[in-house]
Amino acid sequence: MSKPSVNIVWFKRDLRTRDHAALAAARHAGLPVIALYVFEPALLALPEYDVRHGRFIRQCLDDLAQHQPLLVFYDGMLPVLEKIKQHFDIKTLFSHQETGQLATFERDKAVGRWCKQNGVGWQEFEQDGVHRARRDRIGWNKAVLRHLEAPLENSVPLPLPDLSSTGWDTWPAGVADGAVLPPEILEDHPDFQPGGEHNAWRYLHSFGAERAQHYSRHISKPLESRRSCSRLSPYLAWGCLSARQVWQWTGAQPKFKHPISNFRSRIFWRSHFMQKFESDYTIEWRDMNRGFDGALNRGNDPALFKVWSEGRTGFPMVDACMRCLKATGYVNFRMRAMLVTFWCFTLNQEWQPGARLLAQWFLDFEPGIHYAQWQMQAGTSGYHTLRIYNPTSQCEKHDPTGAFVHQWVPELQHVPPPLVFEPWTMSAMEQTFYQCQIGTDYPAPVVDFDAATRVAKDAYWAVRQSPAVVNELPRLFRRFCVTKDAAKYKRDNRPTD
Numbered sequence: 221m222s223k224p225s226v227n228i229v230w231f232k233r234d235l236r237t238r239d240h241a242a243l244a245a246a247r248h249a250g251l252p253v254i255a256l257y258v259f260e261p262a263l264l265a266l267p268e269y270d271v272r273h274g275r276f277i278r279q280c281l282d283d284l285a286q287h288q289p290l291l292v293f294y295d296g297m298l299p300v301l302e303k304i305k306q307h308f309d310i311k312t313l314f315s316h317q318e319t320g321q322l323a324t325f326e327r328d329k330a331v332g333r334w335c336k337q338n339g340v341g342w343q344e345f346e347q348d349g350v351h352r353a354r355r356d357r358i359g360w361n362k363a364v365l366r367h368l369e370a371p372l373e374n375s376v377p378l379p380l381p382d383l384s385s386t387g388w389d390t391w392p393a394g395v396a397d398g399a400v401l402p403p404e405i406l407e408d409h410p411d412f413q414p415g416g417e418h419n420a421w422r423y424l425h426s427f428g429a430e431r432a433q434h435y436s437r438h439i440s441k442p443l444e445s446r447r448s449c450s451r452l453s454p455y456l457a458w459g460c461l462s463a464r465q466v467w468q469w470t471g472a473q474p475k476f477k478h479p480i481s482n483f484r485s486r487i488f489w490r491s492h493f494m495q496k497f498e499s500d501y502t503i504e505w506r507d508m509n510r511g512f513d514g515a516l517n518r519g520n521d522p523a524l525f526k527v528w529s530e531g532r533t534g535f536p537m538v539d540a541c542m543r544c545l546k547a548t549g550y551v552n553f554r555m556r557a558m559l560v561t562f563w564c565f566t567l568n569q570e571w572q573p574g575a576r577l578l579a580q581w582f583l584d585f586e587p588g589i590h591y592a593q594w595q596m597q598a599g600t601s602g603y604h605t606l607r608i609y610n611p612t613s614q615c616e617k618h619d620p621t622g623a624f625v626h627q628w629v630p631e632l633q634h635v636p637p638p639l640v641f642e643p644w645t646m647s648a649m650e651q652t653f654y655q656c657q658i659g660t661d662y663p664a665p666v667v668d669f670d671a672a673t674r675v676a677k678d679a680y681w682a683v684r685q686s687p688a689v690v691n692e693l694p695r696l697f698r699r700f701c702v703t704k705d706a707a708k709y710k711r712d713n714r715p716t717d
């Protein structure tokens with residue numbers, strides 16, 4: 221007996237029902253559709269992933285399934301396609317392109333080969349204005365704007381085909397073929413943002429209605445930014461909202477024109493950073509500027525990794541951010557940048573282990589933004605302005621009452637500002653009075669900030685000015701920079717001799 225023909229919509233980092241090009245195309249194609257999400261054990265086991273990501277995805281699927289009947293598997297993508305093929309004649313696989321790591325890229329290539337071998341068409345759609353493997357930026361800005369301004373895709377729920385011959389469950393009754401998901405993914409956690417399209421819109425609405433008011437003023441403050449920033453990053457990273465939906469919705473807001481305009485420029489940057497990664501996926505593990513490869517002599521010290529990751533460096537702002545990030549999946553942009561420069565310059569360590577750890581802890585881990593931002597802050601592009609953040613000044617400027625540090629480093633809760641910014645300067649009497657013995661209750665600084673940073677910075681500049689790094693710049697400008705940035709760099713760095 222011939223098998224019924226179906227199409228598949230493969231959900232990846234696009235866990236929404238609206239403005240979804242793959243769903244819209246499947247609807248036009250007309251056949252019954254299997255809407256599919258696959259939890260892939262091999263991907264969940266990568267060092268960049270954590271139970272927080274699996275849980276967020278599961279919450280997204282719970283929400284998605286209320287509007288779009290859905291099959292969920294816990295297996296490799298190829299075995300899942302084979303399982304579906306046993307029951308159905310698969311005509312076309314529809315999905316968005318994924319700006320992902322090497323592991324997902326390799327998986328996608330294997331899926332492409334499988335489709336070819338099995339006579340299945342695969343239609344992939346661009347997301348968020350990011351162009352596949354683009355080699356330059358000529359005309360890119362305008363193309364992204366066109367994408368963001370284009371009409372939203374109009375998607376409607378697509379019924380699943382008759383599953384009676386398969387015995388499969390639909391989500392959320394369980395994983396289709398009865399496989400068991402890791403139980404921790406199934407449990408909600410009150411300290412993390414909850415996944416799902418519904419929650420994404422909730423955050424967007426409250427931002428536009430009220431929270432955006434102090435967006436620009438609070439953006440660098442670790443405590444206030446938690447409310448005044450949009451907090452849309454996990455929803456964008458897992459595709460509960462498209463960049464276009466956010467762009468168009470915020471563009472129509474009558475209130476808070478200036479902060480909303482600052483916010484919208486970041487939606488544009490998001491595509492800009494993701495395009496960098498799409499244009500060179502090797503920046504997941506290699507220095508963006510090849511001239512730095514092996515030349516910086518940064519360390520890979522497990523003892524330093526331990527104190528940094530446990531939030532026990534003796535620098536209160538670094539420690540508060542690391543503990544907060546681990547516990548909640550979020551710190552704001554400025555504090556992320558500080559954590560990177562502390563790791564790469566003050567502790568003089570290779571960026572890769574640090575990038576992997578923070579990926580694991582960022583609920584919003586988005587490979588495209590993450591690796592490009594790490595390389596920018598670690599100085600390994602060789603063309604960005606170098607900013608090294610002093611954790612003490614960050615306290616003074618952005619947490620002047622010490623409220624954030626007190627919350628996350630309770631050992632220091634009785635130490636008032638300004639002492640709490642530099643607790644190692646407390647006298648013996650102050651340590652007794654404020655109930656915090658340095659070296660016992662809270663660590664002494666792991667390094668001397670000024671001395672350590674100066675040495676690392678000097679070593680860095682010696683390499684950055686080397687021919688190996690400088691000769692790379694034209695290639696990087698062509699590939700990664702919008703024309704006006706490249707022209708500005710050339711103007712600012714005109715040779716003087």
Ligand SMILES: Cc1cc2nc3c(=O)[nH]c(=O)nc-3n(C[C@H](O)[C@H](O)[C@H](O)COP(=O)(O)OP(=O)(O)OC[C@H]3O[C@@H](n4cnc5c(N)ncnc54)[C@H](O)[C@@H]3O)c2cc1C
Nearest residue numbers: 449450451452453486487490553556557584585586590593
């Ligand atoms: C080392 C480092 C790693 C980072 N890794 C990630 C990551 O894995 N995922 C991620 O989403 N963001 C990452 N960022 C960028 C930024 O810190 C977060 O997007 C932002 O803090 C998220 O909070 P929000 O949604 O409230 O941001 P808002 O300020 O409200 O911005 C709205 C959206 O714009 C985008 N955006 C904001 N800032 C940037 C930026 N500087 N570059 C690119 N896009 C931006 C994000 O999608 C964000 O959700 C990283 C930054 C650094 C310094």
